[in-house]
Each structure stands twice: as structure tokens, then as C-alpha cells.
Amino acid sequence: MAKELWKGNEALAEAAIRAGAEAYFGYPITPQTELLEYMSRRMPELGRVFLQAESEIGAINMVYGAACAGVRVLSSSSSPGISLMQEGLSYIAASEVPAVLVNIMRGGPGLGNIQPSQGDYFQMVKSSGHGDYHAIVLAPSTLQEAVDLMQITFELAFKYRHIVTLIGDGTLGQMMEPVEMPPFKEWPEERPAWALTGAKDRPPNRISSLYLGAERLEALNLRLQRKLDEIRQNEVRYETMMTDDAEYLIVAFGTVGRIAQSAVRKARAAGLKVGLFRPITLCPYPEQQLEALSRQVKGILVTEMNAGQMLEDVRRISRERVPVQFVGRMGGMIPLPDDMLPALHKLIETVEHPQSSPAAVLA
Numbered sequence: 001m002a003k004e005l006w007k008g009n010e011a012l013a014e015a016a017i018r019a020g021a022e023a024y025f026g027y028p029i030t031p032q033t034e035l036l037e038y039m040s041r042r043m044p045e046l047g048r049v050f051l052q053a054e055s056e057i058g059a060i061n062m063v064y065g066a067a068c069a070g071v072r073v074l075s076s077s078s079s080p081g082i083s084l085m086q087e088g089l090s091y092i093a094a095s096e097v098p099a100v101l102v103n104i105m106r107g108g109p110g111l112g113n114i115q116p117s118q119g120d121y122f123q124m125v126k127s128s129g130h131g132d133y134h135a136i137v138l139a140p141s142t143l144q145e146a147v148d149l150m151q152i153t154f155e156l157a158f159k160y161r162h163i164v165t166l167i168g169d170g171t172l173g174q175m176m177e178p179v180e181m182p183p184f185k186e187w188p189e190e191r192p193a194w195a196l197t198g199a200k201d202r203p204p205n206r207i208s209s210l211y212l213g214a215e216r217l218e219a220l221n222l223r224l225q226r227k228l229d230e231i232r233q234n235e236v237r238y239e240t241m242m243t244d245d246a247e248y249l250i251v252a253f254g255t256v257g258r259i260a261q262s263a264v265r266k267a268r269a270a271g272l273k274v275g276l277f278r279p280i281t282l283c284p285y286p287e288q289q290l291e292a293l294s295r296q297v298k299g300i301l302v303t304e305m306n307a308g309q310m311l312e313d314v315r316r317i318s319r320e321r322v323p324v325q326f327v328g329r330m331g332g333m334i335p336l337p338d339d340m341l342p343a344l345h346k347l348i349e350t351v352e353h354p355q356s357s358p359a360a361v362l363a
Contacts, residue, residue, distance in 0.1 A: 003178035008168070009034035011143050011179050012102055015150035016074055017042055020185045021100075023049035023073040025062035029081045030114040031170035032104035036076065056081040060088030067097035068207045070195025072154045072187070076102035078170075079120050080111060089163060090129030094209035094220065096227075098157030101128075101135075101165045104173035107332040115332020116170035118254060121309035124167050125283045133224050135163040136231060137283040141258040143177040149280075151182055156235065158192070160227055167282070169305060171255045171334065228284075237280035238289055242268060246275030248347065249297045251290070251314050253279050256305055256335055263340040274344065282310070287317050294318035299347045302326045303335050323350050 006014070013035045016024075024039045036052065043050035049066075053059035059075050066073040077085065082103050092099050105120045107113040128135040136156055140146035149166060157164045191197045196205055211217035239257075241264055243249065248267075252260040257278035267274035277293055279286050294300065299322050302311045308326045315324050327343035329335045 001180050003180045005176055006143060006179045006181075007034060007176050008143055008146070008173045009104065010038045011147055011181075012076075012150060012166070012173075013038040013042065014181060015147040016100070016102075016153070017046065017048075018182055018184050019151050020072045020154050020187045021048070021074055022071050023066045024075065025051050025053050025059040025066070025073070026075045026077065027053050027056045027059050027081060029056075029078045031106055031116070031173045032076050032078045032102065034173070035102065035104070056084040057088065060085040060092075063099050064088055064092050064095070064097070067092060067099045068095065068196050070191035070197065072098075072100075072158075074100035074102065074153075076104070078104050078106045079108050079117070079123075080106075082120065082123060086123075086129045088129075089135070090131050090133075091209045093129065093133045093135070093163055093224070094131065095207050096161040096224075097207060098154070098161050099163050100153045100157055101163065103165060103167045105167060105169045107330070113332055114170065116172075116255065116305060116334060117330070117332060118169055118256065118305035119309070119330070120167065121282065121304070121306060124165055125285075128163060128165065132221050134228060134283045135165045136160070136235060137281065138164070138166045138237075139254045139280060139282050140166070140168060140172065141254055141278065143172065143175065143179050145280075146172060147179050147181065151185065160231060161194070162227065162231070167254070169255050170332075232284040235281060236284050236286045236289070238286040239278045239280060240289075240293075241276035241278070243275035243277065243293060243296075245273055246293075246296070247273040247298050248344065249275050249277055249293055249300045250303060250340065250344070251277045251279075251300060251310070252303045253282060253310060254305075256303055259334070259336060260303060260340060263337040263344070266337055266341060267344060272344070272348070285313060285317070290314065290317050294321060297322060298351045299323045299325070301340065301344050301347050303340055303343070304328045305334060306330060323347060325350070
């Protein structure tokens with residue numbers, strides 16, 4: 001199929017539709033509003049459900065209801081809106097129903113601004129709500145990758161009866177790039193056996209997140225942990241660049257992971273053996289792969305569009321057996337190769353001359 005020029009948010013919306021989305025509930029918030037606007041036109045054209053809720057809280061609870069009926073349902077929002085959805089996401093996780101969420105991150109904390117950010121790493125990766133669970137978190141770096149990853153979101157959600165989130169920053173949502181759209185995916189018409197579809201010819205199904213007894217709630221949590229272990233075994237995704245002979249490693253995700261490719265090329269042109277590790281699944285994180293690379297290289301530079309959130313995981317996974325340093329930008333500022341290369345040289349200086357140990361660089 002030929003590539004077409006798409007805007008990020010609209011490409012994500014069309015990709016979700018072609019992946020099989022039957023219902024969308026959401027509330028406008030910049031910089032993801034174009035996704036909702038596109039859904040408002042396209043879903044009714046196809047005889048599917050679109051509803052703009054009165055708030056993000058209303059939207060995520062509509063998602064919850066549709067998910068309980070076995071519907072392929074999604075919502076989208078941006079950072080403050082995702083915060084409002086947290087309670088509903090936790091209910092969805094405890095009820096073990098499938099749902100898909102897109103978060104186009106903006107600057108924060110607080111109301112912040114509408115510029116791009118990666119400041120929701122903690123919010124999305126560590127829980128996506130209260131309690132002992134994690135959502136599956138996918139972090140594309142290009143529009144084509146975002147469209148391709150969207151094709152598997154409902155498959156993953158239904159396979160594990162779990163929440164799948166796709167996160168990008170405002171740059172991804174607002175940029176325009178050539179994209180090859182996939183064909184429409186075909187799904188079976190019948191609903192899953194667990195879904196609430198009426199019970200004339202069978203015992204009724206019951207779905208709830210309320211477990212008053214401690215033993216019953218512990219049993220649910222143990223089941224969720226077994227599910228997360230299975231996800232860790234089967235769903236890790238990552239990309240490497242020039243790591244075979246790398247002596248130094250840049251670790252970055254999403255848009256910053258894409259920008260870091262230029263920094264790696266410039267470093268290589270200068271004779272430095274630098275490679276890139278880009279996690280595509282932030283949860284489950286590709287821990288074994290990064291841990292192996294941390295045994296190979298002399299130092300690691302983490303770069304993010306925040307104050308150093310993934311940095312904590314990289315330090316934990318590498319066990320700081322080599323120096324791990326950081327360069328980041330915040331408030332809608334984007335780390336560029338001109339930020340990364342000086343930080344990389346400082347990292348190399350730390351390794352080659354341990355007596356001078358520069359602190360993390362926060363531009």
C-alpha cells in the first residue's frame with residue numbers, strides 16, 4: 001500500500017479504527033484533541049459508537065462499562081486528563097477486562113502547558129492507578145511505529161484481559177509524516193465467554209472490583225501478579241542501534257529515542273563507539289536486554305523529556321556497575337543532539353578520569 005501524509009493524532013485514531021475499535025469515549029484536551037475530533041466524524045460513518053463524555057472521569061467509566069460487555073473500546077487524553085482517569089483504570093484492572101488508552105503527554109506538573117513532555121513515565125509505567133498492578137505500556141518513536149503498535153493493542157488487551165496504553169508526547173500527536181495504513185482487521189462476531197451480554201441461556205457472569213474479604217482480594221492480586229509475569233515473559237519489545245561494539249550507551253524512549261539516533265551517528269562520526277537502546281515496551285521493560293548491555297559498556301547516558309524518571313529504572317537494572325548519567329529537558333523543551341553530545345563527553349571523561357565525576361546534566 002502507498003504511504004499517505006497523516007497528522008499524528010489522526011493517524012492514531014484511524015489506526016485504532018482499523019485495529020477494530022468499536023467504541024470510543026473521551027473528552028477534549030490539548031494536545032490530543034484531534035484524535036477525539038477524528039473519532040467524532042469517523043466512528044459514526046462506520047456505524048460505531050462515539051461519545052464525548054462530560055469529563056475524563058465520565059469517559060473512563062464509560063470505557064469500563066463497555067469493556068465489561070466485551071467491546072473493543074478505547075479512550076484518549078493528555079496528562080492532567082489521565083490523572084483524572086486513574087481511579088477508573090484501577091477498577092478496570094481489578095475487574096480484568098480489556099481496554100486501550102492513548103496518552104499524548106504534555107508539560108507539567110499541574111495544568112502545565114500544551115508543549116510535549118515525557119513527564120508521565122511514573123504515572124503510566126509504575127501503576128496507572130492505585131493497587132498492585134501495571135498496565136502494558138507501548139512507546140512509539142515515529143508515526144509509522146505508532147500505527148503499527150496500535151494494531152496489536154486490542155489483541156494484547158483481550159489476550160490478557162488487561163489495560164494497554166500507548167503513550168507519546170505532544171510532538172508525536174502534532175507532527176505530520178508519511179504513514180502506510182494497515183487494512184481493516186477482522187474480529188469474530190461473538191463476544192468472549194466472560195463478557196456481560198445477557199444470560200438467557202447460561203448462568204449470569206459477574207464482573208466486579210470489590211473484594212471485601214482479605215483472602216479473596218489476595219487471591220485476585222496473586223492472579224494479577226501471575227498475569228504480569230506472563231506478560232513479562234512474552235511481550236518485551238525494544239530496539240538497538242550500533243550496540244554490537246558499543247563502549248557507551250544512550251538509553252531513551254519515544255520521540256527522544258528517535259532524536260538520540262542522530263546523536264549516536266554524530267558520536268560515531270567523531271570516532272566514539274556509542275550505541276542506542278530504545279525500549280518500546282516501557283512496561284514490561286526490557287530489563288534482561290539492558291542488563292546485558294550494561295555489562296558490555298563502560299558508561300550509560302539516559303536522556304528524557306523530563307527530570308529523570310526512566311533514569312531510576314536504568315540505574316536499578318544496571319545496578320550502577322558502570323557510571324549512569326542523565327541529560328534532560330522539561331516544560332516542553334526537547335533534548336537535542338547538541339544537548340546529548342556534551343553530556344556524552346562528560347560521561348566519557350568520568351570513565352577515563354574517575355577523579356572528576358560530574359553530576360547529572362539537567363539543561
